[in-house]
Amino acid sequence: xxxxxxxxxxxIASGLMIFFAVPKLLAKPQSxxxxxxxxxxxxxxxxxxxxxxxxxxxxxxxxLLAFTFTKNNTFGKxxxxxxxxxxxxxxxxxxxxxxxxxxxxxxxxxFLALASVYRLKTIxxxxxx
Numbered sequence: 001x002x003x004x005x006x007x008x009x010x011x012i013a014s015g016l017m018i019f020f021a022v023p024k025l026l027a028k029p030q031s032x033x034x035x036x037x038x039x040x041x042x043x044x045x046x047x048x049x050x051x052x053x054x055x056x057x058x059x060x061x062x063x064l065l066a067f068t069f070t071k072n073n074t075f076g077k078x079x080x081x082x083x084x085x086x087x088x089x090x091x092x093x094x095x096x097x098x099x100x101x102x103x104x105x106x107x108x109x110x111f112l113a114l115a116s117v118y119r120l121k122t123i124x125x126x127x128x129x
Contacts, residue, residue, distance in 0.1 A: 006122060009115050010068040013083060016112065017061035024054030034098075041097035060086065076123045084116035 023031040031050060039046035060082050067075035087109045094101040094109065 002122075006119065007068060009119055010064055013112060013115060013119075014061045014064040014068070016108065017057045017064070017083075021054045021057035021061065024050050025058070037099065038093060038097045042093075056082075056086065073123050073127055077120065080116045080119045080123070084113055084120070087113040087116065 024035075027050070032046070035046040035050040035053075038044070038049060042049075060079060063075055063079040063082065066072070067079050090109045091106065091113070094106050
């Protein structure tokens with residue numbers, strides 16, 4: 001049962017990262033507008049930051065999928081550490097760089113951060129037992 005839960009979390013996290021990476025990389029208008037808001041707050045070129053974020057999210061999804069299929073704990077620890085850092089950063093941007101936080105994005109980031117902590121704990125526990 002736990003294995004099914006862990007695999008489900010891996011696939012959901014990967015899917016969400018792909019879901020959020022694609023509009024950034026394709027320069028969809030809503031994504032471009034969001035990063036223009038960030039540019040005003042953090043003084044970083046919106047296009048560069050959008051592409052960097054999209055590539056990072058896509059790489060993160062690939063890392064989590066590699067972990068799902070290979071069961072390589074190094075991939076898992078790297079992927080979920082990267083995901084946790086990404087979600088904490090996303091929460092910071094939502095609350096401090098956006099005029100008004102988008103609550104759906106906040107909830108997704110909290111879910112993914114909690115899932116990261118859970119998966120990191122389970123990965124570490126399987127190595128020590």
